[in-house]
Every structure is written in C-alpha cells, then in structure tokens.
Amino acid sequence: MIGDGRNSPRKSSANTFHKRKGGDSRDSQRKRHVRMSGEAGMAGRRKKSSSRSGGIEVDLPRPEISDDGQITEGKYLASQVVHSRIMDTVPMPKEDRIELFRILGKKVRAARFLDLCAGTGMIGIEAISRGALLGSFVERKARRCSQIRENLKAVGVNGSHGEVFEEETEGFLKRMSEKRRFWDIAFYDPPYDADYGSALSVVGSGTIVRPRGIFVIRHHPEMFFAENLGVLKRRSLVGIGNDSLSFYDRKA
Secondary structure, X not given: OOOOOOOOOOOOOOOXXXXXXXXXXXXXXXXXXXXXOOOOOOOXXXXXXXXXXXXXXXXXXXXXXXXXXXXXOOOOOOOEOOOOOOXXXXXXXXXXXXXXXXXXXXXXXXXXXXEEOOOOOHHHHHHHHOOOOEEEEEEOOHHHHHHHHHHHHHHOOOHHHEEEEEOOXXXXXXXXXXXXXXXXXXXXXXXXXOOHHHHHHHXXXXXXXXXXXXXXXXXXXXXXXXXXXXXXXXXXXEEXXXXXXXXXEEOO
C-alpha cells in the first residue's frame, strides 16, 4: 500500500461509499536532502537565536518550505523526508498537509498518532514534529518500512517516539483490536483500489481509536462515506488539492 502517494485508481467496497468516475494526479518526487534541528514556532513565526556576541537575541528568517518533501512546521521544520528510493510514491503536497494539521490543531500535541498505509512516513513524521508523543507507522512493504526508519533517523526522531509495523492494514487493525491498543488520532490513506470496507468495519467497531479520538480518511473527492460508521460520526468533509479528507469523531 502507498501511504503519502498513489498511482492507481480506486474502486469501491460494498455499502461503504459511492464513487463516480474520476482520476488522480500527483506531483513527482522532488529534490534535495536537508538536515535541520531546533525548535520552531507556529506557522508564520520566526524563531529566536542568541548566537551573536553579547547574547543579543536576533530574529532569524523562517526557513523556506519550497519542496513537498519538507516538514512544514514544528521541531523538524524544513527537514526533508526522502522519497527517491521509492519510485511509486510521492509526498502529500505541502499545502494539503498544512490544511490537514490546521484542522487537527492542538489535538496533535502529546497525541498517539497512527499513520496507516504510511508510504514514506511523511504524515506521521509531520505529526511528531508538531508535538505528537508517538508516531506509529503501518506499511506492508519491507522497502517502505526501511525508508520510514531511515527518515525517522534522518530528521532526528528519538526511537521512543516512532515505531514501524511491516503489516497489511487489515491484519494490523485486527491484531491491535485483540490487544486493546488505542490511538488518539488515526490517519488512513490507502490506494484508490483498496478495500475500504474491511478497515472501516474494524475501526467502526470501537477499537483502535480511543473515545473522543479522531479518524481521518484521505480519499478521492468523488468517494462518499456514510455519516456514521459504527461508533464513528463524521464531523466534516474537506476538499484539498486533488483529494478529500473525511474527519470522524469517535463517540464517547
């Protein structure tokens, strides 16, 4: 499965959503590798430095985010998530990620964040950068899992803040359901031809997402999901770029 980029059309699963004809287009992967560290403020701010003589604080320009492969905010602002070794994935456009995390807002801070069909881990790493306590990454292909681990290490994520599972999404969800393990926010970004119904039935049964937690589905704009999916109730449907995001709240 491809988490933060796709290249195949999606198909519907029975009684889960309605789909009309549509396509998908994405930018190809981009350029250079950048290593940056240090704390950054919220969007639009500039960070302080006292590196000049006399301990005088000066305003430094906010790093430019010119590449879709760069982290857009937080501790790892402007760090690069590498996609070059995985030719069939491209990052979720930076404008789309900014909007996603704008909607999630402060709920990301100190959250346990689950990135399903994680691709190269862009979304989960962005969540950790913005203050998530833990990022859990689920991918079925070994080479993508290796890339996620490399990206976590490259941007400086401590081992205790990131975990990677090489597993099919449905199998992972069922296994975690049996273990009674929960996350505060889960982001589900499968290929268009995935069987959404299987994953949604598990999450909708009351597992994986904690009470009052959030479940987000990234999907084609002409896919429509039910307002209620078991214990999940849709809060909003937002169109971003070439895709849509469906936000569900887990009922208490």
